[in-house]
Amino acid sequence: MKKVITFGTFDIFHVGHVNILERAKALGDYLVVGISSDILNFSKKGRMPVYSIQERMRIISALKFVDEVFIEESLELKEQYIKDFDADILVMGDDWEGKFDQYKSLCEVAYLTRTPSISTTEIIEVVRQPSDKD
Structure with a gap:
């Protein structure tokens, strides 16, 4: 059995998440997903996730x-x-291209193209901006 592992925050779940996880699974038989803890996300992005770790784990495991x-x-x-x-x-x-090459001695490392024009950060920014109609 070929096992695939990937990592992410998976906050504000969107089609880009579906695409990369589906493509990751297609590379093997079993997909394991590491979901960044709330504290890890804060250290990486300077903000807490919108959804808690429990909610994000429930979404991804479904x-x-x-x-x-x-x-x-x-x-x-x-x-x-x-x-x-x-x-x-x-x-x-692929936004992480080359940054995980040190693990090539342990396993194959694949960088998959992200879905263009969509990111959780951009979605959050759009939602936070006041509407021109207000």
Whole structure:
């Protein structure tokens, strides 16, 4: 069985998330998804996620192409997570191209093209902006 592992915050779930997770699963037989803890997300993005870790884990685990989810507590633990889940392939978005190549001795590393013109950060910014109609 070929195991794939990927990581993300998966806040404000959108079609870009569906696309990358579906494509990650297509690379193997079993997809494991590490979901950034609230504190890890704050350290990366300077804000707390809109949805709690419990809500984000429930959303991602409900997807038919996701086999297992866990909480990613630290970026420094990626190597340990790869080993713990016996992953054959690490999948990340192409915005991370080259940043995880150090794990190529443990598993294959694949960078998948992100869905153009959509990101959680952009969605949050649009929602926060006052409407011109007000």
